[in-house]
Amino acid sequence: MIESSTGSSLSPxxxxxxxxxxxxxxxxxxxxxxxxxxxxxxxxxxxxxxxSTLLKLLLGLMRPTSGGGSVLGCDLVREQHLLRxxxxxxxxxxxxxxxxxxxxxxxLAGELSGMPRQQALRRxxxxxxxLELDEVRYRKCDEYSVGMKQxxxxxxxxxxxxxxxxxxxxxxxxxPQGRDSMLRLLHAIASRHGKSLILSTHLLGDIDRVxxxxxxxxxxxxxxxxxxxxxxxxxxxxxxxxxxxxxxxFVQSLRDAGVAIEESPRPEQVLVDxxxxxxxxxxxxxxxxxxxxxxxxxxxxxxxxxxxxxLIGS
Amino acid sequence: xxxxxxxxxxxxxxxxxxxxxCWSLVRVGLMLIVRxxxxxxxxxxxxxxxxxxxxxxxLKATIVVQNxxxxxxLDNYKVTGSGQAYADFMFAQATICALLLAFAGSxxxxxxxxxxxxxxxxxxxxxxxxxxxxxxxTIAAVVTIVTTIPALILFIEYGTLSNSFAYFxxxxxxxxxxxxxxxxxxxxxxxxxFAIAAWVPRTVPLVMTWLGLFxxxxxxxxxxxxxxxxxxxxxxxxxxxxxxxxxxxxxxLDESTxxxxxxxxxxxxxxxxxSLGLIVxxxxxxxxxx
Numbered sequence: 001m002i003e004s005s006t007g008s009s010l011s012p013x014x015x016x017x018x019x020x021x022x023x024x025x026x027x028x029x030x031x032x033x034x035x036x037x038x039x040x041x042x043x044x045x046x047x048x049x050x051x052s053t054l055l056k057l058l059l060g061l062m063r064p065t066s067g068g069g070s071v072l073g074c075d076l077v078r079e080q081h082l083l084r085x086x087x088x089x090x091x092x093x094x095x096x097x098x099x100x101x102x103x104x105x106x107x108l109a110g111e112l113s114g115m116p117r118q119q120a121l122r123r124x125x126x127x128x129x130x131l132e133l134d135e136v137r138y139r140k141c142d143e144y145s146v147g148m149k150q151x152x153x154x155x156x157x158x159x160x161x162x163x164x165x166x167x168x169x170x171x172x173x174x175x176p177q178g179r180d181s182m183l184r185l186l187h188a189i190a191s192r193h194g195k196s197l198i199l200s201t202h203l204l205g206d207i208d209r210v211x212x213x214x215x216x217x218x219x220x221x222x223x224x225x226x227x228x229x230x231x232x233x234x235x236x237x238x239x240x241x242x243x244x245x246x247x248x249x250f251v252q253s254l255r256d257a258g259v260a261i262e263e264s265p266r267p268e269q270v271l272v273d274x275x276x277x278x279x280x281x282x283x284x285x286x287x288x289x290x291x292x293x294x295x296x297x298x299x300x301x302x303x304x305x306x307x308x309x310x311l312i313g314s
Numbered sequence: 315x316x317x318x319x320x321x322x323x324x325x326x327x328x329x330x331x332x333x334x335x336c337w338s339l340v341r342v343g344l345m346l347i348v349r350x351x352x353x354x355x356x357x358x359x360x361x362x363x364x365x366x367x368x369x370x371x372x373l374k375a376t377i378v379v380q381n382x383x384x385x386x387x388l389d390n391y392k393v394t395g396s397g398q399a400y401a402d403f404m405f406a407q408a409t410i411c412a413l414l415l416a417f418a419g420s421x422x423x424x425x426x427x428x429x430x431x432x433x434x435x436x437x438x439x440x441x442x443x444x445x446x447x448x449x450x451x452t453i454a455a456v457v458t459i460v461t462t463i464p465a466l467i468l469f470i471e472y473g474t475l476s477n478s479f480a481y482f483x484x485x486x487x488x489x490x491x492x493x494x495x496x497x498x499x500x501x502x503x504x505x506x507x508f509a510i511a512a513w514v515p516r517t518v519p520l521v522m523t524w525l526g527l528f529x530x531x532x533x534x535x536x537x538x539x540x541x542x543x544x545x546x547x548x549x550x551x552x553x554x555x556x557x558x559x560x561x562x563x564x565x566x567l568d569e570s571t572x573x574x575x576x577x578x579x580x581x582x583x584x585x586x587x588x589s590l591g592l593i594v595x596x597x598x599x600x601x602x603x604x
Contacts, residue, residue, distance in 0.1 A: 059437060081332050085439035095430035095437075099346050099421070105434075111338035112438035114329030123325055130322050156434070161325035193322050 339448030397564030
């Protein structure tokens with residue numbers, strides 16, 4: 001059992017124990033062990049870090065060379081079919097069947113996931129309407145635009161109402177508007193409809209918008225797992241200071257007091273690193289001495305980008 | 315954004331066995347083939363042969379009533395209702411079917427490798443064996459539609475147009491022959507085209523490999539037989555091996571100058587096993603690299 005954000009105990013969505021995978025002699029996964037709670041989870045890493053391999057292992061498409069684990073309580077090695085029936089997978093590659101109409105393709109995905117024919121077809125219509133593809137549902141899938149294909153793949157992943165969605169680069173190839181729309185949709189699926197999702201991407205912005213947990217992968221190893229807020233480093237000595245008025249003498253006085261200043265591109269704002277014995281009351285004293293009005297003194301927090309770079313050591 | 319406002323309904327129905335997925339693959343596969351014009355051209359060619367036989371049987375039944383001598387003259391032609399006649403008919407149909415499969419293999423199997431259809435299927439609730447069986451059944455269905463079903467229709471026509479239904483009672487071996495030869499064609503051709511299309515997925519190389527396999531091997535078999543005068547060289551001709559087993563099913567195989575049906579079965583069984591091995595290996599490879 002692992003603890004949720006509200007403090008209650010939850011069965012882990014994914015639990016891996018010493019999982020390794022080799023492609024020939026190349027070790028793509030190195031004794032990975034972690035557990036994550038249900039929710040929206042980002043899987044982030046550079047190209048070749050092992051994100052897609054991890055997704056395929058979680059989906060039961062490949063057997064791990066050693067170790068094991070469970071997803072949604074199903075064993076990764078022994079219950080692969082059952083597992084795939086409860087997971088929706090949206091691959092990065094096109095992965096469509098040319099010549100098949102959109103609605104037939106989504107219905108086929110449902111049937112292959114164990115749905116009876118009639119229910120799969122009815123559900124395909126519903127999901128395509130939900131994803132605003134109802135007007136093109138009778139068009140052959142190879143005639144869809146890139147954005148439509150991405151949504152069609154999402155529809156095929158959603159048709160059997162899975163508990164968990166595995167999304168491999170869902171915004172790849174989308175224009176800014178399409179990307180925004182896809183991220184809103186994923187956020188809605190996770191937050192309103194209670195689906196868990198694992199979003200694999202190298203775009204940290206996508207994860208920041210959709211996910212509350214993150215798994216950071218680098219060269220087949222897991223560098224960090226957990227809630228993004230918990231992983232972020234809270235710098236006790238680092239503050240963002242904003243003011244109104246002529247700030248040059250104020251900033252100089254901070255320097256004189258031993259505060260390290262990092263200029264900000266925005267006017268009337270700096271990032272400061274204060275000495276260990278610093279008292280925050282001195283910000284106000286110095287501001288008052290130099291005739292400026294402080295509008296903000298807030299502890300600075302690591303963003304996802306900084307967190308990622310800190311963990312991978314670059 | 316509109317789409318996030320739209321409703322999402324849950325589904326909590328009972329899931330069926332993954333083996334039902336095979337039927338879904340067959341249905342979608344057949345739908346893909348019948349939408350291609352090449353299929354209709356080749357099916358039309360096969361239909362011409364069938365219509366000729368169909369009309370000939372009808373004509374013969376009509377003439378028998380009016381002029382018995384004329385009917386004996388018509389018996390010189392091969393449409394006699396015997397096992398040999400059906401074996402020859404199915405052999406001709408199977409030749410057209412081989413052409414059809416050369417194109418269908420690319421649509422059914424090749425495109426799955428080229429365009430990710432296999433990842434689409436295997437990432438659902440089915441395993442690789444369900445996928446393989448589904449695809450094999452699709453190809454077998456095409457073979458059956460072109461070879462076995464027309465032969466069965468001719469068999470029923472011949473029996474129905476004879477004076478009594480004794481034809482059906484007197485010729486059970488013909489029915490067994492049609493079903494047996496049809497099964498051999500379906501099993502061997504589906505395994506072979508799947509294996510070849512899995513490794514040579516593009517249309518033109520696939521057509522060349524598939525047809526070359528039959529033509530070149532038959533030519534090689536005939537050439538070696540001419541040089542060595544050993545009848546077992548004929549086993550190299552896969553197409554003829556299937557025909558020999560078919561004639562054995564009909565009870566019309568003369569084994570005095572050609573290899574026995576047992577040898578043909580052994581060769582074809584080995585080819586089927588090798589094809590299955592190649593298919594399984596290729597499906598595994600795609601699981602890894604996709």
